[in-house]
Amino acid sequence: DARVTQTPRHKVTEMGQEVTMRCQPILGHNTVFWYRQTMMQGLELLAYFRNRAPLDDSGMPKDRFSAEMPDATLATLKIQPSEPRDSAVYFCASAVRAAQYFGPGTRLLVL
Amino acid sequence: QQPVQSPQAVILREGEDAVINCSSSKALYSVHWYRQKHGEAPIFLMILLKGGEQKGHDKISASFNEKKQQSSLYLTASQLSYSGTYFCGTEIGLQGGSEKLVFGKGTKLTVNP
Numbered sequence: 001d002a003r004v005t006q007t008p009r010h011k012v013t014e015m016g017q018e019v020t021m022r023c024q025p026i027l028g029h030n031t032v033f034w035y036r037q038t039m040m041q042g043l044e045l046l047a048y049f050r051n052r053a054p055l056d057d058s059g060m061p062k063d064r065f066s067a068e069m070p071d072a073t074l075a076t077l078k079i080q081p082s083e084p085r086d087s088a089v090y091f092c093a094s095a096v097r098a099a100q101y102f103g104p105g106t107r108l109l110v111l
Numbered sequence: 112q113q114p115v116q117s118p119q120a121v122i123l124r125e126g127e128d129a130v131i132n133c134s135s136s137k138a139l140y141s142v143h144w145y146r147q148k149h150g151e152a153p154i155f156l157m158i159l160l161k162g163g164e165q166k167g168h169d170k171i172s173a174s175f176n177e178k179k180q181q182s183s184l185y186l187t188a189s190q191l192s193y194s195g196t197y198f199c200g201t202e203i204g205l206q207g208g209s210e211k212l213v214f215g216k217g218t219k220l221t222v223n224p
Contacts, residue, residue: 031210042113043153043198043214056211091152098141098210100200102152 002026004094004103012109018080021106023092024073031095032075034060034067037105038088046090049075082110112137114201116215123189123222131218133199134181142175142182143200143212146193153198156184186220194222 005024013019025032033048047057047067057067064083069075079086087110093100114135121129133142141160145153159175159182171193175182186193196219200212 042216043200045211045213048211050210055209095210098143098158098202099155100143100145100210100212101155102145104152 004092004101006092006103006106008106009104010107012111013082014111015083016081018078019082019108021077021090023075023103025075025094026101029094029096032069033093033100034077035091035093036088037091084110086110112203113213114199114215116199116218118218120219125191125222125224126188129186129189129220131184131197132181133215135201137180137203139177139180139201139203141202144173144184145198145200146195147198148195189222191222191224194220
């Protein structure tokens with residue numbers, strides 16, 4: 001059955017390193033979201049795309065985060081340089097007709 | 112503009128009912144409900160659009176009162192599988208179509224045998 005896939009599933013890195021997370025949305029879904037989940041803040045929207053065009057990235061720290069969608073089958077979220085406060089679970093979700101389907105997440109730990 | 116969910120946590124015995132509420136300070140176009148089990152991704156349950164609709168999904172149903180800017184999720188005859196954290200996601204505005212959601216902090220539901 002169709003699912004959103006994310007890689008890597010887990011990532012441990014040191015402060016200052018670059019982190020790239022990848023997402024493959026469900027085929028045919030034209031809207032892709034990046035969320036970050038922490039115990040303190042809950043589920044926060046970082047950025048989202050429709051038909052590969054960025055619509056809103058106001059939730060993203062602009063100085064270190066960037067999100068792109070180079071083609072319809074791939075969305076990327078990059079953190080450079082990473083900081084310990086970036087430790088969280090990062091979810092990608094894709095949607096068609098509003099219902100959002102979440103990937104399994106990337107669990108990021110920045111030491 | 113984050114919606115407020117109540118209660119924060121609830122513990123039930125199998126077969127009991129529960130209600131989870133979601134309130135917003137802003138006018139809403141739609142309310143989405145998701146359930147997340149520990150260590151897993153949120154799973155879509157249902158969407159309610161403005162117009163005061165009510166929806167059902169097995170023994171889980173929900174209502175949306177746009178005038179009060181709130182939605183309620185009803186779980187009847189709870190099963191062990193209902194355990195998890197329930198999130199409401201609200202789409203702000205009167206026109207809709209942005210699909211941009213703001214999620215509440217969640218309600219942790221525990222169903223015991």
